[in-house]
Amino acid sequence: MRKSASSPIEASIERDRPLPRRRSRAGPGPLPILLLDRLLVGANPNVQFFRLVWLVSILWAERFTFHKAVYNCQWPSYPATSKDADDRSFKVLILTDPQIIDEFTYKELSWPLSRMAQFFSDTYLSKVWKALVTKDLTARAWGRRPAWPDMIVWMGDLTDNGRRHMTDEEWESLHSRFSRLFPIPGPIFTGDVSPILGKRKSPGSFLPVIFMAGNHDLGLPKARGQTVSEYLDPRAKGRFSGHFGLPVDKDGFLTSGPTANDNSSPQDDTRRQFKKWSLNARVLITLDGTQGSGKPTHELIIVNAQDLVGMQRVGGPFSSRLPSNSGKLEGPLLEDAKERFRETYRFVEELGHDSARDMGLARILFSHVPLYREWDVKGCDLPSRYSSHGVRREADLSKSDREARGIRQGTDRYSTYQNLLGKEVSSWLLENIRPSAVFSGDDHDHCERVHSVDDASHPSDRGRVDGFRAGEIPELTVKSISMTEGVRKPGFARLSLFPPPAPSSSATPSMSYVPCTLPDQIGIWTGLYIPLFVLTIIFVSVCRKYGWTMPVWSTGMSKLKSDGTRSRRGGPNGRYGDRYEAVDLEEADWDGESLHRQRERSRGYALPTKAKGVARSVLEDILLIAIVAFPFWLLLQVT
DSSP states (O other), X not given: OOOOOSSHHHHHHHHHSOOOOOOOTTOSOOHHHHHHIIIIISSOHHHHHHXXXXXXXXXXXXXXXXXXXXXXXXXXXXXXXXXXXXXXXXXXXXXXXXXXXXXXXXTTSOHHHHHHHHHXXXXXXXXXXXXXXOOOHHHHHHOOOOOOOSEEEEOSOOBSSTTBOOOHHHHXXXXXXXXXXXXXXXXXXXXXXXXXXXXXXXXXXXXXXXXXXXXXXXXXXXXXXXXXXXXXXXXXHHHHHHHHXXXXXXXXXXXXXXXXXXXXXXXOTTSOOOOEEESOEEEEEEEEEETTOSOEEEEEEEEOHHHHHHHSOOSSTTOOOOSOSSOSSXXXXXXXXXXXXXXXXXXXXXXXXXXXXXXXXXXXXXXXXXXXXXXXXXXXXXXXXXXXXXXXXXXXXXXXXXXXXXXXXXXXXXXXOOSSOOHHXXXXXXXXXXXXXXXXXXXXXXXXXXXXXSOTTOOGGGOOBTTSOTTOEEEEEXXXXXXXXXXXXXXXXXXXXXXOOOGGGTTSOSEEEEEEEOOOHHHHIIIIIHHHHHHHHHHHHHHHHHTOOOGGGOXXXXXXXXXXXXXXXXXXXXXXXXXXXXXXTTTOOSTTXXXXXXXXXXXTOOOOOOHHHHHHXXXXXXXXXXXXXXXXXXXXXXX
16 A cells, blocks of 8 residues: 655655556466467557558559459450350460469579579469469459450460570479469360360369460570570470370371370361370361361461571571562472471461362461561551550650651571561461461560461451451560560460351351450559558658657557546456456556546657657557568569
């Protein structure tokens, strides 16, 4: 019991003297619980507020932004009022140039920086794939997404250094990493799959995935007079074909892989016999029936573009010599193509035979390397097209209207790539295949150009692309899907194949495509995270200096009871039972603070901090925010 003071002065001194802190009867409680309570719950209201702001911002930037980009680019719809026609369309998702990087990609960087670049590149690709193909918890929360694709086409450069010398174990590790980044939701080619592909019945059913090769996967073929590069592995082509090659029959049609008991008849149109794994293939699509049944309506032509580049090198020390200006593949070029690239040459030539043309199918050509075109002021942006889809070539946006734009033919001093196919090879390709549309990659940026065939007998009634006139052959060069390939906004493309029009309505298009863009990862860092971090520091510093607190968060760790006592969370009726007891504020002491400051702090208000302690207090608050925000950000990167 407190003794009475003998004088008013002594009574005043006795009243202001700090009293011992009152402790709980049951002790301070388990240390881990108290620590978590302090870090996660017991922080001041401003810390709690900014924790919530950061969690919401991170979730939006790392998940919802990707789903929003995918949702905003819908599949092209059938240009008619019939909903049934749209439901019957065959949807092809076109991706290219992921070029998963490794320790050899950025040799000038130190090992930690190289690993960091690989980490961010992989996480970006993983987030894109989840938004496009798989359906994670964030997609369910978003609640909206375009229809599932019926087929996926990868147009080459799956790896950045698949062409280099490596052991079998290193290649298997690289292939496994690609498979982890892009898991297929459902079965792929099996022995029971028909070569005539139709619409998928459900998201978990068979999903055809076509893999094409790029120069980073195989390297370009050795030119005449070129020494063998110590960097390129001669086993690269066989290695790639063994893991990503397409199973084809003797006529080059896509079929199922080899099976132990393959007793099908060569005359059986629904089950063609497997012959080999190839980088060239013909893929039949039907919209008149389900998977494996119905008459084919479209044909996808997959061509090994590395052989096409090897037929005619342009630029560099190994440029091919043209026999004439006829614009045709003839003379030494023709003989070299027949001798050194026999498989690809025969594949293209057979597509030009009358028996193949008589099938009357709308053809779509896929080539990793874009076809030849003149480099002029027209560039890659067709006004009639980008006004509708809004996608433009990033490399051309800074150029004036008088400057030449688009993809320019060229190579490097070692001829490790070629920007475009040769002029003569491109003409030969178009004349034999007669496609309705062309899709390419390799350039990493967007480009749209229109080709034509000089021959007046071009069968324009086979298929017309929506937005183009009959006889025009549009080519879309699809953006790279990766954030490390020189474009701020990576991208992909959607292709919808429609039922063939009736003879009386030949003007109705049989297909339509749309280029799409993905989030700007660098823009997320510089436009969201950095400004938010600066804003957090400024706000926390001002609040610490002047004692400001978010009013909505003023019900913090402690509350005042109506009877003047302060109950701690987990008190007599709380989580921890009777481990803590009520404390009378008149008798409590918090490190010698005045009763006014104790009561203000108990109400959840941040008190002004002395100048010497501002920096330390701000640092503590920032760390308390980061303790929650950073693990959440890291969780979204690895899941």
